[in-house]
Amino acid sequence: MRSAIAASEGVRGFTSPNPPVGCLIVDAGGKPVGFGGTQPPGQAHAEIVALRMAGAAAKGGTAFVTLEPCAHHGRTPPCADALIKAGIVQVYYAIDDPSPVASGGAQRLRQAGVTVHSGLLADQVRTGPLRAWLHRVRTGRPHVTWKFASSVDGRLSAADGTSRWISSPEARAEVHELRLKVDAVIVGTGTVLADDPQLISRPPVNETATRQPLRVVVGERDIPAGARVLDDAAETVHLRTRDPREVLAALTERGVVDVLLEGGAKLAGAFWEAGAVDRALVYMAPMLLGAGTPVLGEIGVGTIGDALPLMFESATMIGPDVRISAVPAPE
Numbered sequence: 001m002r003s004a005i006a007a008s009e010g011v012r013g014f015t016s017p018n019p020p021v022g023c024l025i026v027d028a029g030g031k032p033v034g035f036g037g038t039q040p041p042g043q044a045h046a047e048i049v050a051l052r053m054a055g056a057a058a059k060g061g062t063a064f065v066t067l068e069p070c071a072h073h074g075r076t077p078p079c080a081d082a083l084i085k086a087g088i089v090q091v092y093y094a095i096d097d098p099s100p101v102a103s104g105g106a107q108r109l110r111q112a113g114v115t116v117h118s119g120l121l122a123d124q125v126r127t128g129p130l131r132a133w134l135h136r137v138r139t140g141r142p143h144v145t146w147k148f149a150s151s152v153d154g155r156l157s158a159a160d161g162t163s164r165w166i167s168s169p170e171a172r173a174e175v176h177e178l179r180l181k182v183d184a185v186i187v188g189t190g191t192v193l194a195d196d197p198q199l200i201s202r203p204p205v206n207e208t209a210t211r212q213p214l215r216v217v218v219g220e221r222d223i224p225a226g227a228r229v230l231d232d233a234a235e236t237v238h239l240r241t242r243d244p245r246e247v248l249a250a251l252t253e254r255g256v257v258d259v260l261l262e263g264g265a266k267l268a269g270a271f272w273e274a275g276a277v278d279r280a281l282v283y284m285a286p287m288l289l290g291a292g293t294p295v296l297g298e299i300g301v302g303t304i305g306d307a308l309p310l311m312f313e314s315a316t317m318i319g320p321d322v323r324i325s326a327v328p329a330p331e
Helices: 002-011 046-058 079-085 105-111 122-126 131-139 169-181 189-195 244-253 265-273
Strands: 022-026 032-037 062-067 090-095 115-118 143-150 155-157 184-188 214-218 236-239 258-263 279-284 310-318 321-328
Touching: 002 022, 002 032, 002 046, 002 062, 002 122, 022 046, 032 046, 046 062, 046 079, 079 105, 090 105, 090 122, 105 115, 131 143, 143 155, 143 169, 143 265, 169 258, 169 279, 169 310, 169 321, 184 189, 184 265, 189 214, 189 258, 189 265, 214 244, 236 244, 258 265, 279 310
Parallel strands: 062 090, 090 115, 143 258, 143 279, 184 214, 184 258, 214 236
Antiparallel strands: 022 032, 022 062, 279 321, 310 321
């Protein structure tokens, strides 16, 4: 299943609005013979990719899939039927498909005599590559990760406005990889005017980015004609609104599932106040800046009793920095 999760993570960002599913198939003797992830919309699902690689060796084998195999005929035939036809005798999957249209694959497999096990490494899948898609199915809107780099004392920049570089090369490289895997990156017009960001993924030397996220600029002010966010490196959308709900509604219409909210403090505050942030991803650098720019603007907290509680998911060293993942605490 960990191999299936790796396949799922490998296609994240390329499958929206479909889920980035991964699959590993082992033959009757336990040898891996097929491996793959879901392809872009309209193309093969993970199980089909793995079955094609496995060929005749799949007969009598076992499939490990991150999501319950689908049972419906959409743009592609049901994966449950393909597993049955290939002679798979056992299926392990992590997460039940929450979609009423696509669910039911486990039942179809069992009816065909296939042994089915659910829930294997479910938490790793739920908080990993399927996090955003599961959120979209549950809420009807994109999943929003607020990403920022700060000093230990919570500053985005020094008192004179300089901010390059707060985070380490290792942290910046990870962020570029993250941009490859999300559907859209959001910043405010203030960030565009102050920093002139390009908002694309820059891969390591001698590698080429195979895709770029949609660049979304939020705010009523015009974007200067020469701004880098308007270049040909990726598509850019300017949403002339200050309402996070309107922003997410517009992105939902475009089939966006996974969003990275990158700047700045005022825009982040508006998203938090609207209850529209689903995860905070912090790259904390080992430095103090004192009277610099705070990471977050007004969020409607006037007293400690009004604070928005979070739950830490993880804290990991990335070079000299600490990466912290936190989510809103359940009510």
